[in-house]
Amino acid sequence: MFGWWRRRRRRRILEQPFPAAWEEVLQRKVPFYRTLREEQAARLRGFVQVFVAEKPFFGAAGLEVTDEMRVVIAAAAVRLVLHLDLSLYDDLREIVVYPYEVLRHPKREGQGAFLGEAHSFGTVVLSWPAVQAGLADPCDGYDTATHEFAHVLDRAGGGFSGTPPLRAREHYRAWAEVMARRFARLRGGSWPERHVLRAYGAKNEAEFFAVATEAFFERPERMQQATPDLYEELRRFFGFDPQQDPSCDHLERPGPS
Numbered sequence: 001m002f003g004w005w006r007r008r009r010r011r012r013i014l015e016q017p018f019p020a021a022w023e024e025v026l027q028r029k030v031p032f033y034r035t036l037r038e039e040q041a042a043r044l045r046g047f048v049q050v051f052v053a054e055k056p057f058f059g060a061a062g063l064e065v066t067d068e069m070r071v072v073i074a075a076a077a078v079r080l081v082l083h084l085d086l087s088l089y090d091d092l093r094e095i096v097v098y099p100y101e102v103l104r105h106p107k108r109e110g111q112g113a114f115l116g117e118a119h120s121f122g123t124v125v126l127s128w129p130a131v132q133a134g135l136a137d138p139c140d141g142y143d144t145a146t147h148e149f150a151h152v153l154d155r156a157g158g159g160f161s162g163t164p165p166l167r168a169r170e171h172y173r174a175w176a177e178v179m180a181r182r183f184a185r186l187r188g189g190s191w192p193e194r195h196v197l198r199a200y201g202a203k204n205e206a207e208f209f210a211v212a213t214e215a216f217f218e219r220p221e222r223m224q225q226a227t228p229d230l231y232e233e234l235r236r237f238f239g240f241d242p243q244q245d246p247s248c249d250h251l252e253r254p255g256p257s
């Protein structure tokens with residue numbers, strides 16, 4: 001619920017100027033930020049301020065969480081709700097950041113490397129190197145932070161079911177039909193699904209939504225061509241068309257840092 005107290009608190013947060021150091025972080029570490037039109041960039045900056053102020057970050061394994069980490073992770077998170085609402089993250093209680101990719105469950109994705117996970121009790125766990133690697137190439141369809149925060153949106157719809165809270169009741173039927181069909185085809189190793197979606201999305205409905213979200217943000221042209229109905233459902237949910245932003249070809253790749 002969005003109470004008057006929090007509304008007032010957020011207004012105070014937004015009255016603060018966006019720190020120049022944070023802007024520098026966005027420019028340097030978040031390539032998709034440079035593709036946003038100014039009105040979107042301004043909205044993202046405001047959401048970043050609120051997210052950083054409201055969400056606790058914890059470093060694991062001795063990591064000291066810096067402002068740079070907070071700003072980068074917040075930017076990745078709020079990008080998903082830029083045309084929705086920050087309230088979709090109301091149940092997100094904390095973000096835990098690891099300084100490395102932890103080897104945990106051999107059956108997890110990425111040859112057993114642990115890159116991130118989202119828990120039903122409101123915790124998102126991220127590997128900082130994986131977050132940076134995911135953002136550094138905004139066009140490869142692979143983004144750890146986008147993936148994990150997609151799980152949080154999914155959970156806001158009740159459980160990890162592959163269905164976030166859609167905008168209208170009448171959207172659910174088409175969503176379920178399209179998702180089920182594309183999921184089944186990906187499981188069967190079908191083309192063109194494999195052309196646009198990572199195979200990990202075949203694991204279950206929740207992973208399908210998370211993997212599809214990565215592709216929607218990072219490979220929108222390919223997705224629209226290969227799986228136009230899936231693209232349309234995601235466009236309707238996220239509330240915008242990522243192809244209206246300059247394509248990846250116009251982005252200069254960031255150097256190592």
Ligand SMILES: [Zn+2]
Nearest residue numbers: 147151207210
């Ligand atoms: Zn996942």
